[in-house]
Amino acid sequence: MRTDRLETFTDGVLAIAxxxxxxxxxxxxxxxxxxxxxxxxxxxxxxxxxxxxxxxxGIIWVQLHGLMDQIDHADRIFLFLNVFLLIFVxxxxxxxxxxAEHIRDDxxxxxxxxxxxxxxxxxxxxxxxxxxASGAGGRLxxxxxxxxxxxxxxxxxxPAPYIYLVMTLVAFVEPIVAVLLYGGFAIxxxxxxxxxxxxxxxx
Amino acid sequence: MRTDRLETFTDGVLAIAxxxxxxxxxxxxxxxxxxxxxxxxxxxxxxxxxxxxxxxxGIIWVQLHGLMDQIDHADRIFLFLNVFLLIFVxxxxxxxxxxAEHIRDDxxxxxxxxxxxxxxxxxxxxxxxxxxASGAGGRLxxxxxxxxxxxxxxxxxxPAPYIYLVMTLVAFVEPIVAVLLYGGFAIxxxxxxxxxxxxxxxx
Amino acid sequence: MRTDRLETFTDGVLAIAxxxxxxxxxxxxxxxxxxxxxxxxxxxxxxxxxxxxxxxxGIIWVQLHGLMDQIDHADRIFLFLNVFLLIFVxxxxxxxxxxAEHIRDDxxxxxxxxxxxxxxxxxxxxxxxxxxASGAGGRLxxxxxxxxxxxxxxxxxxPAPYIYLVMTLVAFVEPIVAVLLYGGFAIxxxxxxxxxxxxxxxx
Amino acid sequence: MRTDRLETFTDGVLAIAxxxxxxxxxxxxxxxxxxxxxxxxxxxxxxxxxxxxxxxxGIIWVQLHGLMDQIDHADRIFLFLNVFLLIFVxxxxxxxxxxAEHIRDDxxxxxxxxxxxxxxxxxxxxxxxxxxASGAGGRLxxxxxxxxxxxxxxxxxxPAPYIYLVMTLVAFVEPIVAVLLYGGFAIxxxxxxxxxxxxxxxx
Numbered sequence: 098m099r100t101d102r103l104e105t106f107t108d109g110v111l112a113i114a115x116x117x118x119x120x121x122x123x124x125x126x127x128x129x130x131x132x133x134x135x136x137x138x139x140x141x142x143x144x145x146x147x148x149x150x151x152x153x154x155g156i157i158w159v160q161l162h163g164l165m166d167q168i169d170h171a172d173r174i175f176l177f178l179n180v181f182l183l184i185f186v187x188x189x190x191x192x193x194x195x196x197a198e199h200i201r202d203d204x205x206x207x208x209x210x211x212x213x214x215x216x217x218x219x220x221x222x223x224x225x226x227x228x229x230a231s232g233a234g235g236r237l238x239x240x241x242x243x244x245x246x247x248x249x250x251x252x253x254x255x256p257a258p259y260i261y262l263v264m265t266l267v268a269f270v271e272p273i274v275a276v277l278l279y280g281g282f283a284i285x286x287x288x289x290x291x292x293x294x295x296x297x298x299x300x
Numbered sequence: 301m302r303t304d305r306l307e308t309f310t311d312g313v314l315a316i317a318x319x320x321x322x323x324x325x326x327x328x329x330x331x332x333x334x335x336x337x338x339x340x341x342x343x344x345x346x347x348x349x350x351x352x353x354x355x356x357x358g359i360i361w362v363q364l365h366g367l368m369d370q371i372d373h374a375d376r377i378f379l380f381l382n383v384f385l386l387i388f389v390x391x392x393x394x395x396x397x398x399x400a401e402h403i404r405d406d407x408x409x410x411x412x413x414x415x416x417x418x419x420x421x422x423x424x425x426x427x428x429x430x431x432x433a434s435g436a437g438g439r440l441x442x443x444x445x446x447x448x449x450x451x452x453x454x455x456x457x458x459p460a461p462y463i464y465l466v467m468t469l470v471a472f473v474e475p476i477v478a479v480l481l482y483g484g485f486a487i488x489x490x491x492x493x494x495x496x497x498x499x500x501x502x503x
Numbered sequence: 504m505r506t507d508r509l510e511t512f513t514d515g516v517l518a519i520a521x522x523x524x525x526x527x528x529x530x531x532x533x534x535x536x537x538x539x540x541x542x543x544x545x546x547x548x549x550x551x552x553x554x555x556x557x558x559x560x561g562i563i564w565v566q567l568h569g570l571m572d573q574i575d576h577a578d579r580i581f582l583f584l585n586v587f588l589l590i591f592v593x594x595x596x597x598x599x600x601x602x603a604e605h606i607r608d609d610x611x612x613x614x615x616x617x618x619x620x621x622x623x624x625x626x627x628x629x630x631x632x633x634x635x636a637s638g639a640g641g642r643l644x645x646x647x648x649x650x651x652x653x654x655x656x657x658x659x660x661x662p663a664p665y666i667y668l669v670m671t672l673v674a675f676v677e678p679i680v681a682v683l684l685y686g687g688f689a690i691x692x693x694x695x696x697x698x699x700x701x702x703x704x705x706x
Numbered sequence: 707m708r709t710d711r712l713e714t715f716t717d718g719v720l721a722i723a724x725x726x727x728x729x730x731x732x733x734x735x736x737x738x739x740x741x742x743x744x745x746x747x748x749x750x751x752x753x754x755x756x757x758x759x760x761x762x763x764g765i766i767w768v769q770l771h772g773l774m775d776q777i778d779h780a781d782r783i784f785l786f787l788n789v790f791l792l793i794f795v796x797x798x799x800x801x802x803x804x805x806a807e808h809i810r811d812d813x814x815x816x817x818x819x820x821x822x823x824x825x826x827x828x829x830x831x832x833x834x835x836x837x838x839a840s841g842a843g844g845r846l847x848x849x850x851x852x853x854x855x856x857x858x859x860x861x862x863x864x865p866a867p868y869i870y871l872v873m874t875l876v877a878f879v880e881p882i883v884a885v886l887l888y889g890g891f892a893i894x895x896x897x898x899x900x901x902x903x904x905x906x907x908x909x
Contacts (some may be wrong), residue, residue: 102365103713109315112718113519113857116796117319123800124331128733130832133804137820155789159782161713173362173494180358184351187319191326195336198730211340280398291464291782305510305568312518315723320522376565376697383561387554390522394529398539407539414543466632508713508771515721523725530737579768579900586764590757593725597732601742610742617746 100171103179107161114187115154118147121194132249146197149280150189156286157186159218160254167241167247168230178229182222196276209272212279213265220257227254303374306382310364317390318357321350333468346456349400352483353392359489360389360422363457368454369452371433373441383451385425391418412475415482416468423460506577509585513567520593521560524553528602552603555686556595562692563592563625573653574636575645586633587621588628594621602682615678616621618685619671633660709780712788716770725754725797730803740891742831755806758889759798764797765895766828776856777839778848787838791831797824805885818881821888822874829866836863 108192125140168175192215195208230237231247238247260282268275311483319331328343329336331466368436373380396420398411434450531546532539532662597619601614636643637653644653666688674681707860732748735742777784801824804817839846840856847856869891 105308105714106315106361107312108311108711108715109718110319112715113316113722114322115792115902116719117322119412119723119726119800120323120729123803126804128796131812134809134816137804137816147797151793151796152789155792157790158715162785165900177358177361177490177494180355180361183318183358184354187322188325188350191322194326195340197334198331203334207337207340208447246483253382279338287786291786294898295867300812308511309514309518309564312515313522316519316522317525320525323526324529379565379568380561380693380697383558383564386521386561387557389527390557392524394525397529398532398543401518401534402539406537409663410540410543508717511714512717515718517727519725520728522726526729549818570819582771583896583900586761586767589764589815590760592761593728594731594756597728598792600732601746604737605742609740613743613746668851697801698841 098187100165100168103176104161104165107179107183107194108158110183110187111154111158111161112117114189115151115269117190118150118193121149121190121197124194125198140197142200143197145280146193149283150193152283152287153216153279154186156283156290159290160223164227164230164250166238167242167250168237170237172237175226175229175237178222178226182219182226185215185219185222189219191215197249200273200276205272206269209268209275211264213261213275216261216279217258217265220254220261224254227251303371303422303481306374306379307364310317310382311361312384313386314357314361314364314389317392318354320393321353321396324393324400326396327352328401335486343400346397346400348483349355349396352486353396355486355490356419356482357392359486360426362493363426367430367433367453370442370445370453371440373440374489375440378429378432380441381425381429385429388422388425392422394418403476403479408475411470412471412478413468416464416471416478419464419482419498420461420468423457423464427457427461429453506571506574509577509582510567510571510696512597513585513589514564516589516593517560517564517567519658520595521557523596524556524599527596528553530600530636531604535636546603548606549600549603551686552599555689556599558689558693559685560592560595562689562696565696566629570633570636570656572607573645573648574628574643581632581635581643584632588625588632591625591628594629595625597621606679606682612675615674615681616671619667619674619681622667622685623664625666630660630664633657640664662696667683709774709777712780712785713774716788716792717767719792719796720763720767720770722761723798727759727798727802730799730806731756734807749806751809752806754889755802756799759802760891761892761896762888763795763798764824765892765899766832768899769832773839773859775838776848776851776859777846779846781846784835784838784846787831789837791828791835794824794828794831798828800824809882809885814880818877818884819838822870822877822884825870825888826867826874829863829869829870833863833867836860 118145122140122143125143126136192208194210195204197252199205199208231251235247237244264275264278264282267278324345325346327344329339395411395415398407399415402408402411430453434454438445438450465480467478467485470481527547528549532542581622598614598618601610601617605611605614615686633656641648641653669683670688671685673684731749731752734752735745744870801817803819805821808814808817836859840860844851844856873884873887873891876887
């Protein structure tokens with residue numbers, strides 16, 4: 098089974114999950130807004146949450162892109178592991194709204210933890226997808242895969258669940274710090290990955 | 301007429317229906333939530349409903365994938381049978397919300413029955429799609445189709461409408477049992493299908 | 504410019520517009536529904552509206568499929584005519600909800616007229632898309648197009664705006680009759696088109 | 707890395723953002739509308755906003771189409787620049803609703819400014835995407851790209867951020883004029899681009 102249709106379905110879910118994020122911003126402004134300018138400035142956490150979650154989904158999309166390039170074919174276990182990954186990724190809009198709405202009130206801890214748990218789940222599934230494909234002597238890898246690249250991917254994915262787990266634990270104590278870490282990690286990953294991609298091209 | 305565009309449209313509808321499921325979870329938490337942590341724990345049926353329905357749509361996607369592999373071309377009757385299948389599949393988010401919201405109150409029976417009826421409809425349409433394509437001496441099948449595989453697919457699809465019908469009847473008496481059966485059947489099917497796919501690959 | 508990406512975008516919009524229709528059904532049932540079974544039966548016009556509009560969008564998708572098969576390449580005017588067609592098609596979920604909610608109250612006329620006007624717009628745009636592509640000696644048609652097929656398509660599209668216009672006029676007087684006509688025409692078109700497709704295959 | 711999957715993801719986000727616009731129209735009509743005909747006429751700014759924003763997203767799609775035709779391959783920086791472009795484009799439905807709801811009340815200025823800022827952001831990102839791809843001696847361009855076409859594209863993109871910036875400044879003083887300019891510019895661009903495309907074809 099080729100990976101084409103898997104990629105279409107996956108890209109579809111990612112594109113929709115990212116685009117649905119705007120609905121979270123939208124619900125923040127009631128229909129009968131009196132002081133619209135003030136309210137638009139007041140809901141800035143919604144914009145930040147929108148941008149960070151959109152970027153996070155974008156990063157997952159770029160990562161999956163790199164992963165699929167190494168895959169030769171898919172079997173059913175691989176398809177279902179991907180479905181479980183998507184279950185977590187498509188969940189992101191919900192905790193994003195929670196964080197944006199509650200980061201300034203009593204619900205900050207619950208919201209930041211919910212966000213972290215979702216990303217831990219996505220990172221764990223991402224690793225399972227990759228370990229299933231690359232394990233057992235490269236079960237689903239392309240026959241001409243470069244073992245160095247495969248090892249590099251493994252090394253770059255493995256820390257993610259632990260990193261998000263630590264941030265989630267931070268969220269129990271300091272939700273605002275945790276939220277800054279979520280955003281910071283996305284930006285850091287994007288920059289690092291762009292550099293790495295560039296150096297690889299130049300090599 | 302090739303099946304490419306049919307697959308794009310179908311995958312699009314399935315990806316959107318699955319991703320829209322998160323909106324059902326989202327509406328469970330009002331904007332002015334006071335005890336967010338409690339409320340997030342309280343709505344656990346929404347998470348379960350989200351996961352089970354996402355998985356069910358994922359299974360339908362995997363099954364359609366296998367089905368389309370045997371198809372050579374599409375005619376208009378086949379296209380419209382697919383549209384009717386999608387009408388039922390895209391309906392799933394609605395009874396999913398009903399079950400998640402009402403499984404603990406008086407509406408449990410109605411909600412569980414609505415869920416079951418939707419899945420009976422989808423299973424019936426799935427069989428009609430396949431019987432139309434494979435009937436009359438393999439009307440739309442690839443010339444080089446393997447009769448054994450075709451028979452195997454027929455055998456694996458046929459019971460689904462009856463199984464969901466029985467579960468729907470159970471829902472009239474014991475809605476909670478029925479809901480457990482819906483989830484259990486999805487997980488069972490996923491495991492069985494993964495095993496079967498694997499043994500087929502090894503053969 | 505090839506038509507591939509146009510078809511991806513178009514299929515995406517159609518798939519989303521069709522799948523969004525379920526949100527119209529969903530909003531009919533409040534979160535605190537008391538007599539869920541009754542309410543689920545009470546909102547049957549929503550199910551009918553969902554099915555008819557989904558089928559109508561499915562028909563537009565099938566028609567566009569047939570149209571694109573005759574097209575060799577796209578220019579910008581063609582792209583923008585398609586965008587205007589999509590503006591009308593993606594509008595369908597809105598009047599669908601209006602009809603489902605108001606067919607049994609004072610708003611029936613306004614709702615049925617709104618539905619009709621949307622379909623008149625879509626049918627007019629569909630004809631403009633086709634006339635632009637096939638006009639001026641087959642501006643964008645494949646060099647090997649069959650003039651008979653092109654004429655057949657022209658003949659089958661041309662009446663649609665007038666048919667929907669008449670139904671819209673009926674809606675001003677008898678909204679319920681108009682709504683039955685909208686549904687009946689979709690079913691009629693589907694059956695006719697399936698027969699025609701079949702006879703063409705057999706020829 | 708080929709640009710195929712980037713185009714699938716991008717087209718998905720654009721198609722969804724455009725189709726979600728109808729939800730803005732939908733929320734304007736409450737479930738218990740008393741004088742539906744009047745209310746449907748009353749909300750005409752929602753229809754205009756829907757059409758203008760759908761067309762604007764359509765224009766972005768056409769432009770990206772032309773841009774991608776010149777691209778040979780993508781690197782990670784290019785992918786992330788595209789993600790940031792999409793962050794702004796997928797944001798459009800939100801200020802569209804604001805403008806439609808508030809153009810006739812005190813919120814007109816805030817709404818029109820929000821719309822303008824979003825488009826300035828999208829136009830800036832669009833230029834960054836293109837300058838990154840075409841800069842440094844045509845970093846990501848096809849080896850056989852026509853320098854004249856590349857220069858033509860650069861010249862046609864560069865003014866957009868300034869044009870939208872001026873319109874946004876107008877919005878601070880005369881929001882209604884600014885909104886007319888947003889719509890007028892979309893229509894002007896569409897006509898100019900169709901002419902240009904045509905003359906290029908004839909050349």
